[in-house]
Amino acid sequence: MQAIIQAGNTAPQTAKELAENVLSWAKRHNLFTKVPLEDAVDGADVQFVANGDAFRAQAVEEILRKKAINLVGFSEPQKKVVIFTNGKVSKTDEKILPFHSAGFTIEYIQGGIAQVKGNPPPPETPKPFNLHQGRYTCGSSIFPAHCIGAGTFGLIVRDQHGDLFGMTNNHVAGACNNAMPGLPILAPGPLDATEDACDPFTIGRHHRLLPINDGIPENIAIGVNWDVSIFRLSDTSRVTSMQGMAFDTPAVVAAPLPGMQVEKVGRTTGRTSGLIVAQSASPVPVHYQVAEYGVRKNVYFESVYIVIGSNEQPFSKAGDSGSLVVADDGNGSKVAVGLVFAGNEQRGLSFILPLPEIMDKLSLEIVSGHHV
Template structure:
């Protein structure tokens, strides 16, 4: 690819070597990033991560107009969809219709989209529930608290989502959510009561608050750059031991039961979830972030604020409405296969703006398989449904 020249023609850049093998969308995304880093448009990731990703990439040869535009609009991140051969160049400032007339619509046979979008800070603002924050399921003649409902640590005026019930090797049942929901960004003490509904959602006419369980453990969420911390270990997840298993159901808000099988995410996969804020929503996986995503977290009550890098982050657009909103963090994301069976895919943990998404929103998730493996638990279905 060293001898490859990119020529701009009708806002399309193509390879001048017709017999060269077509590069993957990932390869092209790496070539764009390498160019952006070399020209000071994007800052490199510290440590060896940048070099490892771009080791085999050759920087694109871009026009001065493209360089000027990406600098002016502030290119923030790159995501890619291998199935549709689409690359998303997320910018801080909006790329207008007039701008698009001078920008390439394709690079190396990959379609290029220019959404405006930033990553939202977690914990900065209190969430507001759009619908029912908590669901009680009638099963076996008793009301059970459902997954997809509001939870929080007992000492935090907040609310997130009970994603699923999980079980460890000893058969002990736990609740699964995000570290920043029940683990308070590493600040929950072991044994801290986890309330249902979350403190933020306690009010007249709602579910009477009760202790659903007690905080058990979190996965690493270390502040710092690659080389100082192992970014690949970062994962926003936590579990708490269920206090009285008769009080909780594996049903996802009464819509469907928690699946126990797992599939890895794929571009274009249609997914759904039940969450504390937006309830039951459907969407589609639009791509995967090329580089680690930096998420800003704050837990003001504990004097915590920091930026944490996450690898293997995937992006979802909702179906007509946002797939998730603040307070949906911790929701279990599932997929329905061709036979109508559901499989777990990921854990919702963050979001951001996106001019291509409904209501200018996108949702971030982490694959569920490595989360369960690190926690040494399995998904539990069929419990009090």
């Protein structure tokens, strides 16, 4: 079915414009689920026309109200808009819902609610860490020494003075904004420091973070929210830039793009692959429930990409937070594109932050070829 979703008499020229029109139309007609997405969307005057069929337009509205919209994303390379719904779209629904609009494709995916949870499950790999030539690899378990928990050591980075740091999420090593500078980061994380683990050691000490501040976009500047933390490496000879035993951290950082095939190595699920299906068209509300730090709040992020795992398997699970996301550059080489920070395990979705912006904000460069 063809449809037109536009503001005034102007047809959308980009997938992002169409996605924003869908969001505004959905807000005006109360089609969002109970997640706080509505607070991030402007309710502009957008019209929905289904081939001039008013009855069909009303039916579409009723279906999406029942299914409830969680999130809307877009892909410029594929000229596509993705509507993430709380309920599954049925075969009967598909006969009524629009799949094309103004030259763009519309896709429906169940899911879209982003969550950050503590208390990660046991690793699905033999061990939650790897040693390459006796050195601790990226993609392995880490966590502050004063808490029982575990996340992922994403990558090694270098500052303008040549000093080396480890990078992960704020909610992993930054204690959700509360880590004191110098706080020891343990490898493996205390949760994984079992009788079968290597000798735990202080891989580094907390140095700096990008915050995760709660509050709706109308009240706070959400552009500062990036959920990233770096820790100064205590002994650079004890770590390697290898991502597990799979591959070296790429030397090049590139922007993530919908349609990219990606992979990561993480503490819980190890090496997995997936597809970037969309970039969010609006700020994404992420629900944080991190018992290790007593944190429960909603945090909005402006720049988020959504990944679906391959072979109906999750791209990431709790404990994989902080994992580096890499893609093929089309010429047989890998590029680093993002950092895993949230997920929706039930629907096999992961949410990643774009790495180029992170590196720019912290004035860092990626490290490759370190003890490989």
